[in-house]
Amino acid sequence: GQNIDQPTEMTATEGAIVQINCTYQTSGFNGLFWYQQHAGEAPTFLSYNVLDGLEEKGRFSSFLSRSKGYSYLLLKELQMKDSASYLCAVFADYKLSFGAGTTVTVRA
Amino acid sequence: ETGVTQTPRHLVMGMTNKKSLKCEQHLGHNAMYWYKQSAKKPLELMFVYNFKEQTENNSVPSRFSPECPNSSHLFLHLHTLQPEDSALYLCASSQDDTAFVIFGQGTRLTVV
Numbered sequence: 001g002q003n004i005d006q007p008t009e010m011t012a013t014e015g016a017i018v019q020i021n022c023t024y025q026t027s028g029f030n031g032l033f034w035y036q037q038h039a040g041e042a043p044t045f046l047s048y049n050v051l052d053g054l055e056e057k058g059r060f061s062s063f064l065s066r067s068k069g070y071s072y073l074l075l076k077e078l079q080m081k082d083s084a085s086y087l088c089a090v091f092a093d094y095k096l097s098f099g100a101g102t103t104v105t106v107r108a
Numbered sequence: 109e110t111g112v113t114q115t116p117r118h119l120v121m122g123m124t125n126k127k128s129l130k131c132e133q134h135l136g137h138n139a140m141y142w143y144k145q146s147a148k149k150p151l152e153l154m155f156v157y158n159f160k161e162q163t164e165n166n167s168v169p170s171r172f173s174p175e176c177p178n179s180s181h182l183f184l185h186l187h188t189l190q191p192e193d194s195a196l197y198l199c200a201s202s203q204d205d206t207a208f209v210i211f212g213q214g215t216r217l218t219v220v
Binding site for chain 1: 150207208211212
């Protein structure tokens, strides 16, 4: 399987910025995904990176460096509704493997 | 509503019970998946079906038995489960076996 590491928990203040890092070790890399999962709900797609660089989508951005086996998800202008678990997932050898998720708590 | 519907949302069962989880998708996808999500652990892929044929079984104990009667429906039959099987069971679907999966909301299973 893939070795996918991300922090367990992060806390930030409303309006702030939070960066969630994800490192992975894999062969046959085909892309990296970020999902958001609110408690008791389905994981929902946030972003997909297959080439190096930054993908921006509104308040959320995702970065990938294939040579370093590294990605991050950047959440800007945090809102209370952003409190959720964020899952890093690597698609390699046509299999999707997940990290354990990072629980982000946004405080007022 | 994600397009993938799972029932029931919550299930409590004894170790000697038999129950089934159901998943339904109306997205026109032809690949369906069962994942297990335990607290603080990565999602674990259990089974993959592509065009109704099982293409992956990740060493899942035989007390979990999947069934895929057609491309829109997927079942997970449960019998003689253990307390450590308590988890969130997520169904997902995709077009072919690409990584762009859509998840259902899951069934929260508690084995007592």
